[in-house]
Amino acid sequence: MFKKTIFRKQQLKFMIFNLIAFTVIFTIFGVIIIGQVQQTLYSKSDKELLSFKEMMIDHPSRLPVPNEKMDRLPPYAERQKEHPNPRIIVLKWSKEGIIINQNEIGSSFYESFLQDYTLDKTNIDIITNTAIHNLYHFRYLLFETTDANGDRTYIQLMINTDAEQTIIDNFERLIIICSIIFIILSITASYILSRKMMGPIIHSWNKQAEFVENASHELRTPLTIIQNKLELLLTEPQEKIINKFENIALSLSETRRLSKLTSDLLTLARADSAETQLAKQMIDADHFIQGVCAPYMEIAESQDKHFWLNLNCKVTIEADEVRLHQLLVILLDNALKYTGDDDSIGVKTYVEDHKVILEVSDTGIGIKEENMKYIFDRFYREDKARSRETGGIGLGLSIAQWIVAQHNGAIAVFQNKHKGTTFKVKLPK
Ligand code: ADP
Secondary structure, eight states: EEEEHHHHHHHHHHHHHHHHHHHHHHHHHHHHHHHHHHHHHHHHHHHHHHHHHHHHHHHGOOOOOOTTOSSOOOHHHHHHHHHHHHEEEEEEOOOOSOOHHHHHHOHHIIIITTOOOOOTTBBSOEEEEETTTTTEEEEEEEEEEEEETSSSEEEEEEEEOOOHHHHHHHHHHHHHHHHHHHHHHHHHHHHHHHHHHHHHHHHHHHHHHHHHHHHHHHHHHHHHHHHHHHHHHHOTTSSSSGGGGHHHHHHHHHHHHHHHHHHHHHHHHHHHHTOOOOOOEEEEEOOOOOOOHHHHHHHHHHHOEEEEEOOOOOEEEEEEHHHHHHHHHHHHHHHTOOOOOOOOOEEEEETTTTTEEEEEESSSSSOGGGGGGGGTTTOOOOOHHHHHHOOOOOHHHHHHHHHHHTTTEEEEEEOOOOEEEEEEEEEEE
């Protein structure tokens, strides 16, 4: 429950970050695009305003030319210089802010649109936008000049940009709608993706937590036993060792168990963090396996078990000697642990489909079919009580599986026809 809340919070955080990031990205994108569109749309009007101003300064007498006939049209650039855009309205302002060329503009146009319009001197010589009655949009260029009497006047060149403004308004609306749709889609996608991504993380988090819990449990048991036994010994300091032999032997065996457990845990922790590097070299498989099996043959004999070898692969393999030795020890230890008197243990090697096969089989207690899928899991023991007796912790096969994987091989377990188990390891030649 607690874990679920943590993951939910994490997912929510992730989504909020995504929402902020996408909103910022789409806003910047929208602003840039709208800015570019505005610039492109206004550039023609701006050029016309500037060339009109130039012409007014160079040839003031030629202006304005609203009704001039144009029989043959000259090229655009020339035409623009010779015949300025008739859309341009020229307002001449007195320094008191009164329009002094009402006659040129036309009185009805003046009364309808410009009566309430006032002179704004903030943007002299800078092309800016303005609106009349909040309805009609213009780009304008205001500049200072002097009249025939030498008085300062202002000329405002205006060009109607309603068409451009409509395009920009529509475009803005489109960009906003698209951005909202994309933000919603991105958030939905990030929600789905985050759920998918969190799945394996939650799984390995749970596995890791379970591993730590199991490890501490396994460590606590031998430590408690050792502590109890030592405390007991301390209560009778005058006693002879021979009389407390059992307590000491038990403490020693638990210490060994503890030492094996910590070394196994270390191996797996290093395996998880991909810290362990294998030192691979060419190994004569049969010869090496025979060497590892030799002491086990003696142990088996001492336990009245039959040990047989059938080594037939006759090839060299590229492997880490230490890890390969560890793999064989795990499998042979298990074979000895889970067999009784008169049972037999066998090691067989051969080549199949260009792979070296190593089989360790026994006629022992076997593994139930339904439990076979768990035996490579960390801390899994089929019979907990029995494993403890034999010193098993449930980490051996996990380490074996990791070693095989590090050699690009595979390991599997099978039930023998009559009795017992066979572990089959496939390694590349
Ligand atoms: P353990 O230290 O308990 O042996 P392993 O990881 O080596 O841990 O093995 C996991 C479990 O698989 C064992 O507890 C045992 O139940 C089962 N197992 C492994 N090898 C054999 C075998 N040769 N015969 C029967 N059961 C086995």
